[in-house]
Amino acid sequence: MTVFTLGEASLRALSGVRIARPDAGLRPVRRGALHRTGAPVRRDSIEAGTFEAMFFAVPAKGECDHLLRVARQALDAGRRFARIERSGERALTAAEALLTRLTASAVRVYEEVCTLARLNRGRVCPSYDRLAEVTGLGRATIARALAALEAVGFLVRQRRFTRVAGAGAGPRYAQTSNAYRPMLPRAILGLLPRWMRPAPVPCDAAQRIDAQAAELAAMKASLTRRELAQVTVGGALGRVLAKLGAALDAKERESHSDPQPLLMSIEQGQADVGLDGRQRPA
Structure with missing residues (x-):
């Protein structure tokens, strides 16, 4: 039979007991090493300067104004569909439900995006702070407006990051402003008036496009x-x-x-x- 002293017995009894920290329930304990780049980069980000030549497109004359008119018509249509949904008259289709997400703030943000596309030959990459300063809206409203425009199809957004100088070995990165490209959503063309839809492609032009695609x-x-x-x-x-x-x-x-x-x-x-x-x- 092994005999322990009072001190040894106390140490053995307390060795398996975990003592909770006072702030254990307030914040999680951080485990693992620091991020190797020194700064977090959001998912699906592409390095700035490597894809813009293929992403941006110079708008045609009057194209930005036409996109803005379509966005305003879509906003009015979305309000009508929202009233129909609230009244319980019928169930909305997927395209009609998307239009209900548009707000006046989203159209105002889209107006600024179209203006930048017209002035900068399609190169649109403003920051949230810049959009908030120009439109007079908050950053949270800007984020919701961009998400709604992207969901409907009026906007294509691409996250970007840049390389920055820093101490230590290895490259370091930092998140920068997104790249935007205004688009005409195909999903809602059937909901717009006939005069706002693009003209159909002639048969000979369609055959030529198919032949070029095959080549x-x-x-x-x-x-x-x-x-x-x-x-x-x-x-x-x-x-x-x-x-x-x-x-x-x-x-x-x-x-x-x-x-x-x-x-x-x-x-x-x-x-x-x-x-x-x-x-x-x-």
Whole structure:
């Protein structure tokens, strides 16, 4: 029988008891190392300066004004659909339910986006603070308005980040303003008046577009993986994909130059040889 002193017995009894901290329920305990970049970057962000040439588009003459008129008509239609839904007259379709999310604040923000697109040849990348200053709305209202415009289809938004100088090894990044592109939502074209919808494409133009799409698909099918990555993707991601494609192309060329025998041919060869090791006649 082992004999313990009073001090040893107390230590053994308290060794398995966890003592809660006074602030344990107020804030979670942080575990793990710090973020290696030094600053958090939101998901689906792309480095600024690597995709803008393919993202932005110069609007045609009068296009921004037309988009703004469509947004105002969509706001009025959304208010009518909201009254129909509240009265219980009928159930709304998916497109009609989307229009009910539009507000006057969203249209005001969209007006500023269209103005910037017209003045800056399609390059729209204002910050939330800039939009709040120009429109007189709060940051939370700006965020809700942009989310509503993106959900309906009036806006395409892309998050961006930039590289910043910092102490320590490794690159460091910081979130910057988003990139925006005003669009005409296809889902609500049937709900707009006929004079506000785009004119239908002529039959000969549609056939020409289909022929060009077929030629483009055939051209892409004839490219190697490296060339396809260089054509379709730009920036740092394109360079990485091009290196990966070059490695896959080299591996495929090696397999063509030194092909392995097929399993069926091996089995056929074994079947043609008898038990005595002699070749069977065909």
